[in-house]
Amino acid sequence: VQLVESGGGLVQPGGSLRLSCAASGFTFSNYWMHWVRQAPGKGLVWVSRINSDGGRTNYADSVKGRFTISRDNAKNTLYLQMSSLRAEDTAVYYCARGVSGSYGFDYWGQGTLVTASS
Amino acid sequence: QSALTQPPSVSGSPGQSVTISCTGTSSDVGSYNGVSWYQQPPGTAPKLMIYDVSNRPSGVPDRFSGSKSGNTASLTISGLQAEDEADYYCSSYTSSSTYVFGTGTKVTVL
Numbered sequence: 001v002q003l004v005e006s007g008g009g010l011v012q013p014g015g016s017l018r019l020s021c022a023a024s025g026f027t028f029s030n031y032w033m034h035w036v037r038q039a040p041g042k043g044l045v046w047v048s049r050i051n052s053d054g055g056r057t058n059y060a061d062s063v064k065g066r067f068t069i070s071r072d073n074a075k076n077t078l079y080l081q082m083s084s085l086r087a088e089d090t091a092v093y094y095c096a097r098g099v100s101g102s103y104g105f106d107y108w109g110q111g112t113l114v115t116a117s118s
Numbered sequence: 119q120s121a122l123t124q125p126p127s128v129s130g131s132p133g134q135s136v137t138i139s140c141t142g143t144s145s146d147v148g149s150y151n152g153v154s155w156y157q158q159p160p161g162t163a164p165k166l167m168i169y170d171v172s173n174r175p176s177g178v179p180d181r182f183s184g185s186k187s188g189n190t191a192s193l194t195i196s197g198l199q200a201e202d203e204a205d206y207y208c209s210s211y212t213s214s215s216t217y218v219f220g221t222g223t224k225v226t227v228l
Binding site for chain 2: 008034036038043044045046049059061062094099102103104105106107108109111
């Protein structure tokens, strides 16, 4: 199992960014997928999740209406479209696979850093 | 959704046992068997140690065990080893169909 995030970088407050997570080593279309973030020196914060066929999504209140999670099962790729970015969105963003049939996150990528700053 | 409450730090000597608590509410920890625990050494991605309160993924030593009583879950590390030094986070599924993490606990091996 491998998860590789990309798309992070420096963006001005109010700007947009799209993160990608390329999955391999498992049947991507069978799993819930999640985004989790971690601000520098701070704890983990759950951001969003999407079910196996992309028809069901959930978001943390802090990003609802600004972030959109999606997936392309043909490309084995998870996305996070982020808009109206704020300084407090600055963090390492991890994608993680949901435990099959259970709760929790069993595999994580190495993360991609998003910095919202002028 | 407020973060679950964990002690900032715990410590123990090699071979000892330490327990980390994770306190939530009746809307998260108390309502589901959806508590999981993660180990995060500095500069690395988190690693799943316990899921569904007390289940260990393959490859995780049986020194790690989990339990829950009411709105509080616990992770116990028995036979503490130097390699166990890391930050530990709990997480719970919630009644809003979201997840919430704990505040994190730094485990120090003396």
